[in-house]
Amino acid sequence: MTAAKKKTRAGDPAKRTAILAAATRLFPAQGFTDTSMDAIAAVAGVTKQTVYAHFNSKDELFEEMIIALCDKHSEAAKASPGNPKPIQEQLFDAGLAFLNFVTSDECIAVTRLVISEVNRHPALAQKYYEDGTQRLLNTFAVFLKEQNKLRTLSIPDPESASSYFLALLKGRYYLRMVLGVKPRPTAKDKEENVRDTVAIFMRLYGGRDPLHTHSRF
Amino acid sequence: MTAAKKKTRAGDPAKRTAILAAATRLFPAQGFTDTSMDAIAAVAGVTKQTVYAHFNSKDELFEEMIIALCDKHSEAAKASPGNPKPIQEQLFDAGLAFLNFVTSDECIAVTRLVISEVNRHPALAQKYYEDGTQRLLNTFAVFLKEQNKLRTLSIPDPESASSYFLALLKGRYYLRMVLGVKPRPTAKDKEENVRDTVAIFMRLYGGRDPLHTHSRF
DNA sequence: GTCTATATGAAGATAGAC
DNA sequence: GTCTATCTTCATATAGAC
Numbered sequence: 001m002t003a004a005k006k007k008t009r010a011g012d013p014a015k016r017t018a019i020l021a022a023a024t025r026l027f028p029a030q031g032f033t034d035t036s037m038d039a040i041a042a043v044a045g046v047t048k049q050t051v052y053a054h055f056n057s058k059d060e061l062f063e064e065m066i067i068a069l070c071d072k073h074s075e076a077a078k079a080s081p082g083n084p085k086p087i088q089e090q091l092f093d094a095g096l097a098f099l100n101f102v103t104s105d106e107c108i109a110v111t112r113l114v115i116s117e118v119n120r121h122p123a124l125a126q127k128y129y130e131d132g133t134q135r136l137l138n139t140f141a142v143f144l145k146e147q148n149k150l151r152t153l154s155i156p157d158p159e160s161a162s163s164y165f166l167a168l169l170k171g172r173y174y175l176r177m178v179l180g181v182k183p184r185p186t187a188k189d190k191e192e193n194v195r196d197t198v199a200i201f202m203r204l205y206g207g208r209d210p211l212h213t214h215s216r217f
Numbered sequence: 218m219t220a221a222k223k224k225t226r227a228g229d230p231a232k233r234t235a236i237l238a239a240a241t242r243l244f245p246a247q248g249f250t251d252t253s254m255d256a257i258a259a260v261a262g263v264t265k266q267t268v269y270a271h272f273n274s275k276d277e278l279f280e281e282m283i284i285a286l287c288d289k290h291s292e293a294a295k296a297s298p299g300n301p302k303p304i305q306e307q308l309f310d311a312g313l314a315f316l317n318f319v320t321s322d323e324c325i326a327v328t329r330l331v332i333s334e335v336n337r338h339p340a341l342a343q344k345y346y347e348d349g350t351q352r353l354l355n356t357f358a359v360f361l362k363e364q365n366k367l368r369t370l371s372i373p374d375p376e377s378a379s380s381y382f383l384a385l386l387k388g389r390y391y392l393r394m395v396l397g398v399k400p401r402p403t404a405k406d407k408e409e410n411v412r413d414t415v416a417i418f419m420r421l422y423g424g425r426d427p428l429h430t431h432s433r434f
Numbered sequence: 435g436t437c438t439a440t441a442t443g444a445a446g447a448t449a450g451a452c
Numbered sequence: 453g454t455c456t457a458t459c460t461t462c463a464t465a466t467a468g469a470c
Contacts, residue, residue, distance in 0.1 A: 012453075031336055033250045036445055047455055049448085054453095058446065116333035118397045119248055125396040133392060160413065163389050171384020175350060179342040180335045196377065204420060229435075253463055264437055266466085275464070 028109035070131035245326035
């Protein structure tokens with residue numbers, strides 16, 4: 001029986017997982033409308049009716065897939081642990097990790113997808129921003145506040161500074177990559193971008209002007 | 218007669234204009250797939266077959282519409298004339314104009330649209346970037362070089378500085394607005410963003426450090 | 435070149451057997 | 453719950469009259 005009619009009550013969790021995995025692979029690669037339920041069923045190794053047994057509609061499947069990705073992206077915004085490195089290196093490491101993440105093929109594809117469906121699924125786009133960008137901004141702002149207390153940085157407004165740091169990191173290549181503009185930036189390009197960003201950040205918030213190499217202590 | 222088969226040889230330019238106008242209104246508002254040729258024909262006040270007489274396919278109509286918008290956006294990237302204002306105010310004016318442009322409803326909608334169709338129309342996305350963002354970056358870099366010569370600013374790498382200026386302007390609200398995240402920033406929010414950006418820019422390239430007011434020369 | 439009417443095909447969703 | 457087979461809808465594109 002399992003009398004639920006609207007709710008998704010499926011017997012085989014493995015097939016549900018397979019369907020979600022197929023959707024996660026196909027939707028970002030081909031877009032919402034160009035991904036048919038038949039294709040998802042085929043990739044998942046089930047029939048279309050099984051897909052509809054687990055998800056009431058294409059929209060519902062799409063939303064669950066995006067939400068799962070949001071959770072994954074939230075994980076990426078984890079705070080960096082206590083770190084003995086110099087602050088410049090900490091900023092460089094965090095910046096490079098962030099830039100590599102947001103410009104990864106998967107992240108670019110999902111961003112395109114969510115933007116494509118912002119009219120049809122506005123709440124999803126909002127959640128994607130909050131679980132991705134917003135959460136990362138907050139996490140980095142917390143890090144900056146700690147540096148303020150440690151006196152390694154001197155930042156009047158950590159929230160704004162966090163926003164500016166990430167803006168400088170994304171500004172050069174992010175939109176380019178979302179639009180698929182060629183040539184794609186190389187790993188070296190990205191590292192240089194991070195270096196420049198850290199240098200700017202230190203000039204703004206380092207408390208001294210490191211360009212003149214006089215000691216800060 | 219009019220032996221052209223592939224080429225678009227239409228007799229009534231007014232209808233062609235009406236069709237393009239309808240496409241310009243409907244595509245950005247509803248997206249590519251959700252905009253039917255019937256709807257375009259209806260809004261344009263012609264029949265569907267007339268649309269096909271002017272444009273060989275939906276894709277072709279879409280591309281011509283985007284290209285027309287690219288031309289329009291290129292116009293927006295015009296150089297600012299010789300200006301007697303203080304450099305801070307010139308930067309503020311230019312920054313606010315730029316931010317208001319890229320966050321306008323029309324620009325946001327078109328950006329979403331182009332990103333949505335980057336898989337289907339990669340060349341269009343490339344052209345959109347080059348005619349929009351890239352051209353604006355170049356124009357602003359030229360302005361910065363002039364300021365270098367005038368000694369109003371001291372910028373080692375104007376191309377990079379141009380990129381950073383626009384990145385700081387877009388960083389805070391652009392992705393939010395593309396994703397339709399609420400609440401939308403107010404005019405006051407944007408002005409404050411521009412002020413902060415100009416302040417940062419002056420600290421980086423103003424030639425003096427206004428925070429500590431000691432001369433570097 | 436423009437219209438009325440229609441063909442074609444794809445894809446979301448469903449009915450019924452096991 | 454899962455499969456095979458089908459229904460229905462709708463949008464692109466075309467055929468033929470004026």
